[in-house]
Amino acid sequence: MLEVKxxxxxxxxxxxxxxxxxxxxxxxxxxxxxxxxxxxxxxxLRSLNQxxxxxxxxILLDGSDIRSDNKSQLRKxxxxxxxxxxxxxxxxxxxxxxxxxxxxxxxxxxxxxxxGIYSEDEKREALDLLDKVGLKDFALQRCSELSGGQKQRVGxxxxxxxxxxxxxxxxxxxxxxxxxxxxxxxxxxxxxxxxNIICVANLHQxxxxxxxxxxxxxxxxxxxxxxxxxxxxxxEILETLYDQTISKELK
Amino acid sequence: MxxxxxxxxxxxxxxxxxxxxxxxxxxxxxxxxxxxxxxxFTAVPKAFNWLGVNFFPTAESVxxxxxxxxxxxxxxxxAVSSTVVAAIIALFxxxxxxxxxxINNYVHVVVRGIASFFRxxxxxxxxxxxxxxxxxxxFTGFLALLLMTVGYLIRAFMEIIEDxxxxxxxxxxxxxxxxxxxxxxxxxxxxxxxxxxxxLYMIENNVRDATLVGILTGTGIGFIFDLYFKSFxxxxxxxxxxxxxxxxxxxxxxxxxxxxVIL
Numbered sequence: 001m002l003e004v005k006x007x008x009x010x011x012x013x014x015x016x017x018x019x020x021x022x023x024x025x026x027x028x029x030x031x032x033x034x035x036x037x038x039x040x041x042x043x044x045l046r047s048l049n050q051x052x053x054x055x056x057x058x059i060l061l062d063g064s065d066i067r068s069d070n071k072s073q074l075r076k077x078x079x080x081x082x083x084x085x086x087x088x089x090x091x092x093x094x095x096x097x098x099x100x101x102x103x104x105x106x107x108x109x110x111x112x113x114x115x116g117i118y119s120e121d122e123k124r125e126a127l128d129l130l131d132k133v134g135l136k137d138f139a140l141q142r143c144s145e146l147s148g149g150q151k152q153r154v155g156x157x158x159x160x161x162x163x164x165x166x167x168x169x170x171x172x173x174x175x176x177x178x179x180x181x182x183x184x185x186x187x188x189x190x191x192x193x194x195x196n197i198i199c200v201a202n203l204h205q206x207x208x209x210x211x212x213x214x215x216x217x218x219x220x221x222x223x224x225x226x227x228x229x230x231x232x233x234x235x236e237i238l239e240t241l242y243d244q245t246i247s248k249e250l251k
Numbered sequence: 252m253x254x255x256x257x258x259x260x261x262x263x264x265x266x267x268x269x270x271x272x273x274x275x276x277x278x279x280x281x282x283x284x285x286x287x288x289x290x291x292f293t294a295v296p297k298a299f300n301w302l303g304v305n306f307f308p309t310a311e312s313v314x315x316x317x318x319x320x321x322x323x324x325x326x327x328x329x330a331v332s333s334t335v336v337a338a339i340i341a342l343f344x345x346x347x348x349x350x351x352x353x354i355n356n357y358v359h360v361v362v363r364g365i366a367s368f369f370r371x372x373x374x375x376x377x378x379x380x381x382x383x384x385x386x387x388x389x390f391t392g393f394l395a396l397l398l399m400t401v402g403y404l405i406r407a408f409m410e411i412i413e414d415x416x417x418x419x420x421x422x423x424x425x426x427x428x429x430x431x432x433x434x435x436x437x438x439x440x441x442x443x444x445x446x447x448x449x450x451l452y453m454i455e456n457n458v459r460d461a462t463l464v465g466i467l468t469g470t471g472i473g474f475i476f477d478l479y480f481k482s483f484x485x486x487x488x489x490x491x492x493x494x495x496x497x498x499x500x501x502x503x504x505x506x507x508x509x510x511x512v513i514l
Contacts, residue, residue: 049425079427089422093440102436106427113432155422162426 001026002048002166002198007057009043017043018054018222025215027165030192030199032213032230034206036242040222041202045168048200049081050074061165079106082159084188086171088151092144096135096154099143100126103161122161129157133187149180156187160195167192169201173208181205185212206238306489315487319475319494325389326471327498330457333393337400338450344401345408351417352438362405369402374460378467387469395464396457404449411445412438444513451506458499 007021018040025031033041046052048059050066059066066077082103090099104122105113112118118126130136133153143151152172159167169188173181189212192199203209209216210230218226218241226237239245281288346352348362377395385391419437428436465473472495479487 051421051425075427075429077427078425081425083422083425085418085422087418089418091419091437091440093443102423102428103426105423105429105432105436108432110429110431113428114435116436158422158426168425 001060001062002200003058003060004044004048005058005060007044007047007054007059009040009047009052009054009056016222018047021057021219021222021224023217023224023227025198025200027198028193028196029214030189030201030212031215031217032201032203032209033217033219034203034209034241035219037204039219041219042170043222044219045170045200045202048166048168049078049083075106079162080165082162082164082167084152084155084159084167084169084172086174088143088148088155090143090151090154090158093142095140095142096130096146097123097126097139099154100129100157100161103158106162126157126161129160130154132160132191133157147180148176149183152176152180152184153187156184156191160191164197166198166200169199171202171204174204181208188212206233209233305485306492307486308490308493309486312484312486312490315490316494319472319491322472322475323494323498326461326465326473327458327502329389329392329471330396330461331454333396333461334400334450334454334457337397337453338404338446340397341401341404341408342446344405345412346434346438348405349409349412351413351420352434362409366402366405366409369398370406371402372399374399374464375467378464382468389468389470392461392464392468392470395468396461399460400453400457403453407449408442408446411442411449415445416441447513448510451509455499455502455506458502459495462495 001024003024005022007018008016009018010016021040021044023031033044035041043052043054047054048066050069054067057067061077061080064077066074069077091102098116101116101118101122104118108117127136127139130139133156135150135153135157138146138150143154146154155172156167167188172188173184176184185208188199188201191197201209201213203213210233213230216226216228216230216233217224218237220241225241226233235245280286344362344366347354348359348366350356350359353359353362374395377398378391381391381394385394416438419441420433423433423437461471462473462476465471466477467473469477472491476488476491479485479491
């Protein structure tokens, strides 16, 4: 279980980016974080694997606090937390399978990782995962040759090979066309259930959040204003969240 | 409604004013220098004519080709070796100094300062300073080119790392990869094409500059150029220049082809 308690962060003095954020997610659940740009969604997500150092609070993954980790403990925690990015953040010059195998680096010795020496099992697993995300025939292609949706699926495979307890998705579909968006969201939802992992995603697409997420957390000006089952999301809540009427998005 | 129209009219007036200012700066400076514009321009064809007559390679100078060719190869080798060594040094320093991969901000500022120092001392000054310690030898030229190239490449590599590798670095850091794993698996493969492109550019540049350095250090093609020039063998000088031009253009075409393949 992932528990966030009283998370606080400010980039500048007296200008809090996050105030007292608390929520928790059970394995097998898909949590969407929604809210206007600049509300603090990315800050929350990147605190969860400590790419951003927050100021105060607790982040408990199965009871152990990530925030109090030293360097090697943090490395062990990070390998249990996969991350999927808006711009995919793949090494475009390398092949698809090399990028998937990067997800194993946290488990390898520095030397083996530096020179990309992977075991047979790891390679086979990478191929299996590529099959799962529908890219079986692309293993040896350069990532720069793929479309956006395909790149994002490589990103998902890279996070899954980490054997993660949590996958963090930072605007996973913001750069994708509607069809690819649905493919990626559907895939994330399916894999969350299949591998019984926790999926936390920042989303701007409220309709997709409502369709695929089990729970939705709403953030406005660094404060948590909504934390309910996704069916409970109503027009009134969206109005307070975004300061305007956006009823169309709910349909 | 009228303000955008006014704005456009004003913009026209501004542009005219700027051109007028540049023109008057030119007139003023030629007045200060006592520069006669008219005879200046008419002298250009004459000068080229003189060049064409005196520097045109003759049958005699063609016989010098083997010697010129041998010195030219020496010079190209000097340029290539100094650039390659400079690139290796610059890559290490750039990784230590860039904002994305570096140690901290102080190191970043210091590295930038060092790079700018090496870059901004003119090549000729480097060569003349180094002549005191290392006398007239190929090594002096090698060192002068190396120091200047290191200055250029550190700066370029740091910017490449910051621009092209930051995002993938973050992704690999998030998987729990260690620092050296991130450098070798994300940063280096990601920046390699831009890196090679810069090294090729510096090699082209350094072949030209190695000629100049050779005049000072008495080595390579520069030495031959200087020798012929001072003994008034202008036809041989013309031959030498022609050979340099051919080699530089060949290198440029070659590196453009390499770029096309790797980018």
